Amino acid sequence: MKNALNLEQLQHRIDVSPFNLWFGLRAVEINDEGVVLTLMRRKELIGNPKTGVIHGGLMGCLVDGVCAFSVIARTGQSAATVDFRVDFHRATVAPQLWARGRFLKTGRTLATVEGLVYEEDGTLVASGRAVLLHTKLQTEG
Amino acid sequence: MKNALNLEQLQHRIDVSPFNLWFGLRAVEINDEGVVLTLMRRKELIGNPKTGVIHGGLMGCLVDGVCAFSVIARTGQSAATVDFRVDFHRATVAPQLWARGRFLKTGRTLATVEGLVYEEDGTLVASGRAVLLHTKLQTEG
Amino acid sequence: MKNALNLEQLQHRIDVSPFNLWFGLRAVEINDEGVVLTLMRRKELIGNPKTGVIHGGLMGCLVDGVCAFSVIARTGQSAATVDFRVDFHRATVAPQLWARGRFLKTGRTLATVEGLVYEEDGTLVASGRAVLLHTKLQTEG
């Protein structure tokens, strides 16, 4: 499948969002399956100061983000999340996380995308799915 | 049901988390069903600068947070999210959001909690559920 | 909200489905929030012969069903499930189960509906949610 955006354009789309800019997502790959983003662990992202792990809700932001940006990279347009779900597999204090999006379905109006979060060595730490409404139906409400 | 924490203790538990402190959650009520938290909308939380709506992933943080803090307020101990899911109902630019937790199940080791996010007038804007492992089983891994 | 179908019409819509006819869903109420269905426990529905509880997947069919038929009763047209999720709260050997649908969102093309399964005395045994594509977008694929 052809993607509408290149890596630089995708990074621009990430950075126009005040939250994503603060969050620190980096676009590192756009491929046929979806996009790959990275996130550096830093103090502000920590949920539990005793364990030093990134806040679980932010792991959700990472899963949701990699799903949404997979759709955005492909269509070049915006996308609205209908729902997302996250499963937590392992606590991690890795300095950097990789999030990989993978299309499960691309319909005319809806896309279902899987988001997988790994440590550098490939250990899966969290994963989930999002259903997104793309382009034409964004005014749904 | 008796809750182990009072409002001040709950706020303290929220604020020891670097992310939650930045996020700005305020504990406003602890009742038999769960807890109520509020969140002020501000620039750093915005997902889409054109619409001014709070980032969807952060709505997930709000749902996950109100579920987890409902468990924490009740037990006084920590809780680990097993999974959470969020449905988006309406885009909102309300200045303040109310999140209400409601226990669906409280088992010996697992709790299932619903989290509902409202505008001040009671309009439901997002909602979801989390399954949490409480206290004794936290070393699950 | 006005519903397009009455109880007899709804029961007819249930019974044209070979699986639902076997499953034995009975339409007992159509109200502003959604529909109410009942299911009698019988041998063929049992998952675990030792405990005598209804199969968990069939509890999912009940949740999915009450969500879908809430949409169908309202629109009079068909609906396609995009996703559904079920949480199990308590094992039950009650002779009859009540399933209640409740709209969380009704958009132009998507509906999010909650489905709650109770014993006769109101004890919640399972619950979940479905996102459905209604009428005009059924050709989505």
Added chain:
Amino acid sequence: MKNALNLEQLQHRIDVSPFNLWFGLRAVEINDEGVVLTLMRRKELIGNPKTGVIHGGLMGCLVDGVCAFSVIARTGQSAATVDFRVDFHRATVAPQLWARGRFLKTGRTLATVEGLVYEEDGTLVASGRAVLLHTKLQTEG
């Protein structure tokens, strides 16, 4: 990972359940990732008589089943579903469906398993995930 059950033992565990016997699940493979089950399409399983597709709730039973039996094959003991979720990707009238379980996490008390449903040619038609409580914690309630 070593599995506790062989194929014949797994089929026996499926068939002791009255519903699963009616449903018609066949165990065809047990591997390191999980189990593979097949299901023949037949009249009683159909949801919509106009389209001839298997009932969506039963696709949920297939996803839930392949996740649960992946745990059961591995441990040889029983498992209780905490929650499951299903995404529908494509309507199918294929005569036979393949369901493949894949462990995402195997903790001390909880397992998270992915269930993928394919047509014979590998086309993904539905998929989802279940969280299961295994063995020791079954009395959770």
